[in-house]
Amino acid sequence: MKNFQFIFLGTGAADWAYHPQGDLKFDRGSKLRRTSSLWINGHILIDPAPEAFFFAKNVLKLDLSQLTDIFLTHSHEDHFDREALSNFILEAEGKVHFFCHESMVPYLQLDKETLYRTELRPLKVQKPVMLDELQVMPLAANHEVAMVMEAPLHYEFELGGERILYGCDGGWFLAGTWSYLMGRDLDAVILDATVGDYADDFRIASHNTLPMIRMLLPAMKRNHVLKENGSVILSHFARTLHDSIEETEVKLKAEGMICAFDGMVL
Structure with a gap:
């Protein structure tokens, strides 16, 4: 990927024990995953997860001062932690754009300091936003949330002719999302793999199993959702x-x- 750098601040689902102050850096010999979060190109965050701030600042020693934009996938507490959000925003030199689906806005309950340092940018499904030359397309995700009207999101990032999809949380693509993705010829996909090698797990309506992913990938390539060498x-x-x-x-x-791991750089 020429135009993107991804640093994984967490690669686990909600059943991993939270270690908000954990100073253990994941490597291949470790047994720890933090809840899922991603740092993109040195200034974009996907999901202020409970452990993401401490890991980014104190373990990976990332410079968070250039943070400009935060994208929220959905409201579940393993992806949206208000304290982590506040900590990230306080590190930023300027105001931070906070993007979430418009249905989330009434439930954000942000403190005054966070609100003061944030520019709230509500999103609509399949209505792109531009960050200079980077286009971000919010796509509806197949994931159950507690608030009935909330629309969980995946995100497609496009920069310099490269296209990347971030799809955590979420199961089988919704029809409208699939229709959009056909012909996009993505260079890379980051997919939810919550469930392991179980074909009959009850979570298949909100998460992927490995058998589902194996079925999905040939269809993605045949329908030009994903490049053959993506x-x-x-x-x-x-x-x-x-x-x-x-x-x-x-x-x-x-x-x-x-297989993504905490601290992995792509």
């Missing part, structure tokens, strides 16, 4: 539904997929 990165792994981190990495590598 990268497939899996994230958002449940602790209780996968083999060990090391075994999962070996298995996915053999199938041509990348």
Whole structure:
């Protein structure tokens, strides 16, 4: 990927124990995943997860002062932590654009300091926003949330002719999202892999299983959703539904997929 740098601040689902002040950096010999969050191009954050700030600032030693934009996928507490959000925003040199689906706005409940340093930017599904030359397209995600009217989101990022999809949380693509993605020829996809090798797990309406992903990828390539040589990165792994981190990495590598880990840079 020429135009993007991704740093994974967390790659776990909600069943991993929270370690907001955990100073352990994940590596291949570790047993820890934090809840899912992503740092893009040194100034964009996807999801202020509970552990994301401490990990980014105190473990990875990232410069957060250039933070300009935060994109929220949905309201679940493993993705949206108000304290983490506030901490990220306080590190930024200027005001931060905070993007979320318009249905989330009444439920944000941000403190005054956070509101003062934030420019709220409500989103509509399939209505893109431009950040200079970067286009971000919010897409409806297939994921259950507590607030009936909330629309969880995936995000497609496009810059310099490269297109990347971030799809955590979410199961099988909704029809409208699939229709949009056909013909996009994505260079890479980061997909929810919450459920392991279980074909009959009840979570399939909100999350992907590995069998679902194996079925999905040929259709994505045939319908030009994903380039034939496009990268497939899996994230958002449940602790209780996968083999060990090391075994999962070996298995996915053999199938041509990348197993994301906390602190991974792409």
